[in-house]
Amino acid sequence: MKRLAFMFIFLSGCIDPYAPPGLKSSEAILVIDGFIDVTNESTIKLSRSQNLTDNNLPKSETGATVWVEDDNGNNFFLSEGLDGVYSLPAQSFSSIKYRLNVKTSNSKLYVSDFEMVTLSPPIDSITWSLTDDLGVQIHANTHDPETTEGFYRWTFDETWLYRSAFSSVYVYDFESHSVALRADDIYNCWRTAKSNDLLIESTTRLSENRVSQYPIAYIKQDDERLRFKYSILVKQYAISKNAFNYWQQLKKTTEDLGTLFGPLPSQVTGNFKSISNPDEPVIGYFSIGSTTSSRIFIPWQQLIAPPFYNTPYQDCESYSLMMQDVPNFSGPFLLTYGIPNPNGPGIIGYYYGLTSCVDCRLSGGVNVEPDFWE
């Protein structure tokens, strides 16, 4: 259905950015974001909703007391960290049902419904294939002979190697106005991003609890992520039916809109309630269970290279700095490599480029190879 929109482009239809005039701001509502992982350390993040026009990071909710409670009244308290993140080290969760309690610093109590512990089956495989337009489509496959629920959710962390426009061999010392060999590598960087779209699937309409070729992500052929080496870590959650409905609603009302037959947006209610004031809305869905994950790598050798990659370095230019000008070198530039002497050994100067073209770390990545990288 989503693709109907394309039909209208053909019929000269169009989609324009739109900012509605002065939407009424509502009070900031508590947002409880988190999942208790029964096999690992877990974190719960508390924040507040914000106005649409507010471009700051959401305000964190600090000073709250957060605890997980089982149906026998056993409590596990989370400890507060930075920025409204509350964490709980790996525990042994032996009960069947748990709920989450949040008491904010102004003594308001928010409690979730009791949720069953749901254990995720292993991911059978993460596969990828070339699409018709030579992009990469990544799929997940799983099955679970044990449970009958058949509701899944995936998230992923993708990491890719990228390189700045120019390798920097030399470093300029602005205090001594001298040049030295660079010790660190600011040419190779790894950047990691989290999934944004909600990835959920139900197998209840199938005769087997089997997910086949669920589309996790699509990457265009000229995407920078595919240029050197791309890796994706897919994390799978088995979720309850109610949780599935919640995520599906959220997906429908925030991702699937804008088509001719698009659904009408509506309020999505999670499983938290305000005990202090039953009319007060609270956002979020508490789930508890285990996750499974699987990582794959896609090196450039297995792909078909496009004529150009879409990188932030497309406009980078290299400039020359002759030896006699070295003491006067200044500006937002970094030296790259030497200009070889055409008549003999040695160099007669340096090439240099804009800092943002040379230092890969300025494009969002880190220049430390991740542990899992291969």
Add this chain to the structure above:
Amino acid sequence: MKLAHSFLICLLFTCLAITQAFSQRDKLISGEFRNQPFSQLVRELEQKTDYRFFFNQASVDSLVVTISVSNKSVSEILDEVFRNSEYRYAIDENQYVYVTTQEPILTELPSDFFSRTGSASDRLRRKTDNSRFEDAEKVKIEKLITIGVRGSTNKTTASIAGYVRNKKSGEPVIGASVLIENPLIGVATDPNGYYSITLPKGTHQLKIRSMGMKNSERNVLLHSDGKLNIEMDEDVLPLKEVVIESERDERVLGLQMGLERIDIKTMKQIPVALGEADILKAVLTLPGVQSVGEATVGFNVRGGATDQNLILFNEATIYNPSHLFGFFSAFNADLIKNVELYKSGIPAEYGGRISSVLDVTTREGNKRKWGGSGGISPITGRFALEGPIVKDKSSFLIGGRSTYSDWILKQLSSSQLKNSEASFYDLNLNISHEINSKNNIYASGYISKDRFKLQGDTSYSYSNKVISAKWRHIFSNKFFGVLTGNYSGYDYTISSENNPVNAFDLSYTIQQLQAKADFSYFLNAKHTLSFGVSTINYKLSPGTLSPTGSESLVIPDVLQNEQALESALYVGDNFEVSSKLSLYGGLRYSLYRNYGPRDLYVYQNGSPKDVNSIIDTVSYSAGEKISTSGGPEVRLSARYSLLRNTSIKISYNRMRQYIQMLSNTTAISPTDIWKLSDPYIKPLIGDQLSVGYYRNSRTKSIEVSIEAYYKIMENFLDYKGGAELILNHHIETDVLNSMGKAYGAEFMVKKTSGKLNGWFSYTYSRSLIKTKGDSDAETINRGEYYPSNYDKPHSVNFIGNYKFNRRFSTSVNMVYSTGRPITLPLAKYSIDGSERLLYSDRNQYRIPDYFRTDVSLNIEGNHKIRKLAHSFWSISVYNLTGRRNAYSVYFKSENGVVNGYKLSIFGNAIPTITYNFKF
């Protein structure tokens, strides 16, 4: 010279007339008239003598007679009456008296008329005589038709009935007015061209008026009940603004209110996108009719939902009236004769939907000669063929339409579009046969099919199928009946084959069988009765999911069939109380029975219906009653004429609806499902009260009308946020019972004739819903009234046609309306690193206002009546200003950030050129 001739002729004829008159052996009359209209005198004379009078009522309107006579002959009386006036009279050998102005009529040919001899001056005179005779002939064409047997009844009135037909094609002329002017008595022909009019005995001039037909008159002498079939000549200049000539009095004089009639010629003038004359787009230009956006076929009448319109195609229900996501309507305009939309004062013969009735009637084929028509536009092509099977007895009409959009998509370079498919077709076949003058039979079939697939993913197809048969029998002049049987089917299929493991087909079917009998009885001049009975059997397969291919793991899932019987009995009386007041009272009693086989969930009392509150399942065997409902539906209308050109009307109607469409999308989507009423889904009940004021200008070419209405809708269905409607085994858990109310006023000025014609309308309308359930989950917006999706308070329409000459005409269509309500996000929040949205109460905001201008230029070929084919070019520009009207405004979480967008369906001006032909 000319003057001299006239004088001579005048003299000659006067002499002739006098001699003729005196040659009669006259009965002598005595009497006294004081300030009596001339017609009163005539009546008296006709009663006392064998003389019969013929005159143009209009020309003697002002003639008042004051005379006292004793033992005078008719001619002596007339001489006295007309003395010193402009009136002349002549009497022929049959004792027919012709009253004219200025010059009397020649009642017989000059004795030497056929002789070939004579002097030059004689011939000259003959020539002029001849020219006079042509006029005399013209009057004689309107010769007196004697109906019935003189003195056979004692009643003072008698009825005339018969068919009005198109002389050229033999087709019935629908909605033609058959009337006499003094006293004003008129009827309209029914969909078969049949009329029955009860008149005082005596002579009358029957006037027959219809759109697109030449005005026609018949002089009748009515003795007792009889038959009169009338043939009308087509007005061969379709671009000459013939339209609505007959209707222009109807708005003021007719009893019916809230009725809009569109003829095909008006429809073809309205500029449309993509070059197809489109019924539904034309309907949308009428006051009180709205839609949620362009490219949606669903329409909303006076604040009702899209499923509350009874769409009849040759009396069979059409469930999905759209093609190609709503860009085209499912009706082929070439085959359509008449479209009527009842917005209020709905007569008792209609039932089953609470908002409106859209009655679409197709033409009959030409009974005399073969013909065809067609058209080519950038996206579609259409063709129709018609002709006699047995000349003057039976005919057929076959028409088809298809699109080449598939081919266009294939030509596009975008790979996304290349893998898309979109196609449709529809076919019609009509057969009509006249068994004899009392029996006619009609049969028609219709099939439409749509298929689309976008980006090679899921494919959708849907289809309407309709078969109907009708037998019309005339029992007597005053009494006829129509027996109708029809089948309507609608189905859709969604299939996905890309991933073999998940490959499926999902199908949905509605089958409806209907039988009905309708009778009309023209009791007397004051009462026309209509009554009848109908029954509909519904069978729905609300969803069948089946795997496709051997690898598919999809479990077949079949929702239980639903069956129901909807029957109705009705009677209505049209009562002409006086020339000023007429009343209509109708009562329809509908009865609905929902029956097995079916298993029904039982929910715990007092708790909201959801899967957790199911306590039991009850099984009903085949044919066993599950639930019944029904009740009386009252239909009342009244019209009171304030002045000759002004009237007020009031109407009230109650309607019941037992089948509703479930859709939680804004527009009708191909996957919307219809649901029959059952113990949980109560039937919709709609009540509407409306009042109207109508006025025609003196020249009658300007009509002004104001109608206001108030409407209440009970058991309106609303949905829980994010309700799942497809393959839901317990749909009752996802829907909410709501109350709807709508009110508004429609103001319209219409110029019906002249080089410049068209209409301007302003509509104020509100449509509100209230959903207050027992629990929070069953309550929307805290149980307060909120605007429905199609609540557009202000709307302005202007349609103007200007005819430069008989070959060129141009039309402008302008539309303005308030933007429709939407639910907008008030805040955003972050979950799992992505921004998500927090929505406001439902429908608290509106998209930007809508404004559009369309223009079209129509070019006719030459107007020779006889030529191989008549062609007609239409050049139109839709959305001339290129305004990007919002279809929807929405917010989306993309790459973790919320962005707002406005979707417009037509972002530019869209020019289209269409070629039409007819032979």
